[in-house]
Each structure stands twice: as structure tokens, then as C-alpha cells.
Amino acid sequence: MKYIHSSKNPQVKQWKKLHTKKERETTKTFLVEGFHLVEEALKVDDTVMEIIVSEEVEIPPRINYGSIPVTTVNKEVLKELAETENTQGIFAVCKQPHQEFFADRKSYLLLDAVQDPGNLGTIIRTADAAGIDAVIVGNGSVDIYNSKVLRSAQGSHFHLPIIRGDLSEWIQKLKESNVPIYGTALENGTIYTKVKPSTSFALMVGNEGNGIQPELLKQTDQNLYIPILGQSESLNVAVAAGILLYYFKNI
Numbered sequence: 724m725k726y727i728h729s730s731k732n733p734q735v736k737q738w739k740k741l742h743t744k745k746e747r748e749t750t751k752t753f754l755v756e757g758f759h760l761v762e763e764a765l766k767v768d769d770t771v772m773e774i775i776v777s778e779e780v781e782i783p784p785r786i787n788y789g790s791i792p793v794t795t796v797n798k799e800v801l802k803e804l805a806e807t808e809n810t811q812g813i814f815a816v817c818k819q820p821h822q823e824f825f826a827d828r829k830s831y832l833l834l835d836a837v838q839d840p841g842n843l844g845t846i847i848r849t850a851d852a853a854g855i856d857a858v859i860v861g862n863g864s865v866d867i868y869n870s871k872v873l874r875s876a877q878g879s880h881f882h883l884p885i886i887r888g889d890l891s892e893w894i895q896k897l898k899e900s901n902v903p904i905y906g907t908a909l910e911n912g913t914i915y916t917k918v919k920p921s922t923s924f925a926l927m928v929g930n931e932g933n934g935i936q937p938e939l940l941k942q943t944d945q946n947l948y949i950p951i952l953g954q955s956e957s958l959n960v961a962v963a964a965g966i967l968l969y970y971f972k973n974i
Contacts, residue, residue, distance in 0.1 A: 725794040726778070730803045734794070738775065738816065739803055744866045751819045753868035756807060761815045762786055763878030770817050770881065777801050777812030806870045819868065822886045828856035831897065832968065833890055833904075833927035835935045836863030837960060842931065843867070844875020845961040851879035853968040858883065861890035863930070890927070894942045897925050905971075906935050906943035907963065915947040915966075920973040928964045 727735060740746035741754040752772065755764055764771050765788060774793045776782060782793070796804070804814055832850045837843045843865050850858050860867055867885050886893075894904055904925045905918070927943065929935030940946055949963055958966075 725792070726796075727794055727800055728797045730799050732800070735796070735800050735803060738814075741816070742806065742870065744869070747819070747866065747868050753817055753819060753873070754804075754814055754870070755817060755873055756805065756814050756870065757811045757874070758783075758786070758813055760873060760878055761813050763881045764815050764817050765791075767881045770820075772816045772818060775804065775814040775816070777810075780812035782813070807874070820884070822884070822888070828884075829902075829923045830854070830856045830972070831859060831902065831925040832857075832964065833859045833861065833893065833925055834864055834929075835861045835890055835927060835939055836930040836933075837928070838863070838865050839931055840865045840869045840871035841875050842959070842961045843869075844872040844877075846928070846964050847872070847876040847885060848879045849961060849965045850968060851876075851882045853965070853972050855883065855968060855972075858885045859890065859893045860885060860887050861893075862888075890939055891942065894925075894939070903945075904943045905967075906940045906946040907948060907967070908934060908940055908946040909948050910946075912946040912948040915949055915970055918945065918947060920971045924971050926964070926967055926971060928960055928967075931960050 738754065741752060747753050755761060771791050774788055774791055776793060776795055778795050778797055801810065801812060832855050834846065837846065847858055865872060867887060873880060897904055902923050902925050903921065904927065906927045907929065927935060949958060949966055
């Protein structure tokens with residue numbers, strides 16, 4: 724076990740760079756903070772590269788990290804790494820999983836330019852809870868490994884594939900696999916309860932303010948909407964996604 728006591732240490736500077744999207748994309752790694760996320764990451768083989776822990780924190784016996792290297796740090800270093808107000812003092816550097824198309828999957832959630840990290844994380848967590856097979860995150864969305872996204876998703880990054888890419892290309896791939904694609908829009912839309920749930924589907928939800936891009940809506944098989952029964956102008960995108968996903972899963 725190593726011990727680092729200076730925030731000027733090159734290793735600390737490298738860890739801190741993982742707070743930036745550029746470094747995460749360059750190294751294909753990301754940083755998680757807190758006991759729960761570290762534990763969830765450790766459940767996936769060959770994901771955690773190293774663990775960082777405060778000198779004031781003892782790793783409980785339930786966390787089996789095997790031969791993964793552990794570095795202990797002091798308060799000065801901890802302050803540089805922590806992105807939460809009351810940090811639990813434990814972090815893990817994780818590998819980003821390889822992204823590929825899963826032709827054998829049946830249910831997909833497509834996200835068009837979801838920019839709020841709390842929303843994106845909540846949507847990923849909801850898709851995980853609803854048993855969705857894969858989440859496709861389109862261009863213009865917040866980075867899936869943003870620290871706020873990771874915390875909001877509560878470990879779901881380690882439970883299901885989350886793939887980044889061009890939604891038009893993914894829509895074409897899904898159509899080639901005979902997966903029906905449903906968009907969400909009021910214009911030319913149908914109340915979602917009028918559609919019969921099926922075992923195979925792809926649901927697409929869009930940007931918090933502008934919805935789904937028109938060019939993407941033109942590529943769907945059908946567009947749906949959730950009726951507003953009160954005086955609110957709209958539903959939060961994460962709430963809407965949850966309603967529709969559970970409906971399509973026919974729970």
C-alpha cells in the first residue's frame with residue numbers, strides 16, 4: 724500500500740485530471756467516489772484499476788478488492804480529489820467498458836441531448852431498475868462519466884451497457900434488427916397507452932427544453948406523449964422516461 728501526502732505529487736495531478744471529460748476520453752478511464760460506487764465497480768471483473776482511500780478511513784472487510792493496488796492519501800490530497808461536500812474518503816479509478824452493438828438485446832433507451840447531469844444519471848438508474856437492456860446516449864448529452872451523473876445513477880453504470888454515439892446511426896442499426904422505435908413528441912403523437920407494449924422496443928426521449936430533434940423524430944415508427952392532467956406545462960424528462968419504460972416493460 725502506497726502513501727501520498729502531497730497534492731503536488733504527479734499521481735495526484737493525474738487523478739485530478741479525471742474530473743475533466745478530455746482526460747477521461749483520452750485515458751478511457753473515470754473516477755468514482757464513495758463506498759457504494761466503489762463496491763459496485765468492484766463487482767465487475769477487470770474494471771477497477773486502483774483504489775484511493777483517506778488515511779482516516781478504514782476499508783471495511785465487506786469490500787473485497789483482492790490484488791487491486793490501494794493508495795492512502797492525507798487531507799490535503801483528499802481535498803483535491805473530492806467532488807462531494809462530505810466525502811466518504813474513498814475513490815476508485817475505473818476502466819471505461821468497450822462499447823459495441825448488442826444485436827441480441829430487446830429493449831433500448833435512446834437519449835437525445837440530455838444535458839442535465841442529474842437527469843441523465845436518474846434516467847440511467849431508472850432504465851436499470853426497469854430492466855432495460857442498453858442505453859444509447861446521443862451527441863449533445865452531458866458526459867456519461869461526469870461525477871454528478873455517476874452519483875445520480877448510483878452504480879447503474881456497472882449494471883447495463885451505456886453507449887455513446889450518433890442516434891441516427893443507432894436508429895438504423897435497430898431498424899435492421901427489426902426493433903420498433905418510439906419517439907416522444909406532442910406533434911403527430913399518440914397517447915402512450917394507445918400503443919400495445921412489446922418485448923422488443925426502443926424508446927427515445929429528448930432534451931429538457933427542446934425535446935427530440937425533428938430529424939430524429941422523422942425516423943421513428945411512432946411518436947408518443949404522456950397527457951398532462953394538471954396545470955404543469957410538462958414533465959421532467961427523467962420522470963417521463965420512467966413512466967414510459969415501465970409501461971413498455973408491461974409491469
